[in-house]
Amino acid sequence: MIVSKHIRQFLFFYGNYYVAGLAISIACGIAVYLWGLPLIFPSLLLKAGTSVLIYVYINVNKKTEFHYYSNLGYSKLTIWCGSLFIDLVLFILVLLLLFKLR
Amino acid sequence: MENLLQIDSIQKSFGERKILRSVYLESRTGNITALLGRNGSGKSSLFQIVMGKLATEDKAVSINGQSFYYARHPHRLLTFLPQNFHIPKRLRIIQVFRNFGLPFEICFKKFPELIGRKQERLASLSSGERRLIEVLVVIFTQSLFTILDEPFSQLMPIHIEKIKEILLEEKKRKGFIITDQIYETVMDISDLTYLLTNGVVKSVMDKTELIREGYVNRL
Numbered sequence: 533m534i535v536s537k538h539i540r541q542f543l544f545f546y547g548n549y550y551v552a553g554l555a556i557s558i559a560c561g562i563a564v565y566l567w568g569l570p571l572i573f574p575s576l577l578l579k580a581g582t583s584v585l586i587y588v589y590i591n592v593n594k595k596t597e598f599h600y601y602s603n604l605g606y607s608k609l610t611i612w613c614g615s616l617f618i619d620l621v622l623f624i625l626v627l628l629l630l631f632k633l634r
Numbered sequence: 635m636e637n638l639l640q641i642d643s644i645q646k647s648f649g650e651r652k653i654l655r656s657v658y659l660e661s662r663t664g665n666i667t668a669l670l671g672r673n674g675s676g677k678s679s680l681f682q683i684v685m686g687k688l689a690t691e692d693k694a695v696s697i698n699g700q701s702f703y704y705a706r707h708p709h710r711l712l713t714f715l716p717q718n719f720h721i722p723k724r725l726r727i728i729q730v731f732r733n734f735g736l737p738f739e740i741c742f743k744k745f746p747e748l749i750g751r752k753q754e755r756l757a758s759l760s761s762g763e764r765r766l767i768e769v770l771v772v773i774f775t776q777s778l779f780t781i782l783d784e785p786f787s788q789l790m791p792i793h794i795e796k797i798k799e800i801l802l803e804e805k806k807r808k809g810f811i812i813t814d815q816i817y818e819t820v821m822d823i824s825d826l827t828y829l830l831t832n833g834v835v836k837s838v839m840d841k842t843e844l845i846r847e848g849y850v851n852r853l
Contacts, residue, residue: 541733547724599720602685603775604733605709 541606542614548594549586550619556582557623561630568634572627579623583616636663639712639779639809641684642694646676654680654690655833661779661809661826666801668820669813670838670849671830677813678717680830681781685714697778715772715782719764723757727767730756736774744796745770762788769797779809786814798823817844 546553560575591608601611644657653676661667671677682688684695686703695702697711705711721730727748731738742749745766756764765788772780786794794816801810801823814820818841821827827838829847836847844850 544722544725594722596716596718596720597722598687599685599714599716600722603709603713603772605707 538614541601541604542611542618545601545611546615546618548590549615552582552586553619554622554626557619557626560623561626564627565630565634575627583619587612637698637778637809638662639811640694640696641680642696643692644680644683644690644694645692646679646683646688646690653833654683656692657830657833657835659811659828659835661811663778663807663809664805665825666805666810666812666823668817668824668827669811669830669835670817670820670827670844671813672849673815675830676833677830678783681714681716681783681811681813684781685712710776711778713772713775713777713780715769715780715785717783717787719768721756721764721768721771723764724755726753726755727759728752730767730771734771734775736771741770741774744800745793762790762793765789766793766797770800773797773800773804777808779811782810782812782814784814785812786816786819794819817850 556579560571560579563571563575598608598611601608606614639661641657641659644654645652646654657680659667659669659680669677669680679688683690683693684702697705702708702711725733728738731741731752738752739749742752748763748766751759756767759767769782769785769789772782785797789797798819801812804810812820812824821841828835829838829844829849831847831849838844838847841850845852
C-alpha cells in the first residue's frame with residue numbers, strides 16, 4: 533500500500549518529462565537495433581547527458597511544485613531518484629527489447 | 635500537547651544588501667502568528683530559509699527544542715504554502731485530497747459549491763478557486779505547524795472569511811505562521827504579530843505601532 537503510494541508519486545512526477553525520456557530511450561534503442569553493441573556506450577552517454585538537461589529544465593520550470601512533494605514528505609532528491617529510476621528501468625527495457633528483436 | 639516552533643538567528647544577504655539580521659520568531663500550538671512587512675522586506679525569503687529551500691549564512695529552526703533539519707519526517711512537523719501555485723495542475727481536486735489522506739467532504743463543509751466539482755483538474759479552475767484548494771490542503775494537512783505565505787491573495791472576500799473561521803478552528807491542533815498584505819485580516823485572527831522591517835523582526839502590540847513603524851499611513 534505504502535510502496536504503491538510512493539510509486540504513484542514517482543510516476544506522477546515522471547509525467548513531467550516522460551515524453552522526452554521515452555523518446556530518447558527509443559532513439560537509443562533504434563540505434564542499438566540498427567548498429568548493434570558498439571552503440572551501447574554512446575547511447576548511455578546520450579541518455580545521461582539528456583537526463584542532466586531534463587533535470588535542469590524541470591528544476592527551473594517546476595520549481596514551486598517541489599513544495600507540493602515536500603508537503604507530501606518527498607524531498608527533491610527523493611522524488612528525482614524515484615522518477616529517474618523509473619526512466620532508467622524503461623531505458624534498459626527498451627534497449628533489451630530492441631536488441632532481442634535484432 | 636503544546637508544541638513550540640522557534641526560528642532563530644536567521645541571517646540573509648543578497649550581495650551587499652543584508653535583508654535579514656538575526657531574525658527570531660516563534661509559534662505555539664493554538665496560536666496564529668502574523669508576520670507583516672513591506673514588499674521585498676524578506677518575508678518570503680525567511681520562509682524559504684526555514685523550509686531549507688534557500689541557503690543562508692546562519693539559521694536555527696527547532697520544534698520542541700530539537701532541530702527541524704534532522705527530523706526523520708519533517709513534513710509531519712512543518713508544512714508550507716508558498717506564495718505561488720505549487721500543486722501540479724494536472725491533478726484532479728479529489729486526487730489532491732486523497733494524496734494527503736484528507737477527507738474531502740469535511741474539508742469542503744464550508745464550500746458546498748465545490749463538492750460537485752471534485753473530479754475537475756486544477757487546470758480547469760479559476761486562479762481564486764485553485765488558490766482556495768491549495769490553502770485548504772495545506773491548512774488541513776497533518777503537521778505540528780503550518781506556514782502560510784499570502785494565503786488570502788486571489789481569494790474572494792467570502793472565501794477569506796471562511797478561511798479565517800477554519801484557521802481559528804484548526805489552530806486548536808496546530809500552530810500557524812501567516813503573512814499577507816491584507817494586514818487587517820491577518821491581525822483579526824492573530825495571537826502574536828511581528829513586523830519585519832530593515833531585516834529585524836519587532837513584536838507589534840496594536841495597529842497604531844504599524845503607523846509608527848511606517849508600514850501603514852493610517853488605520
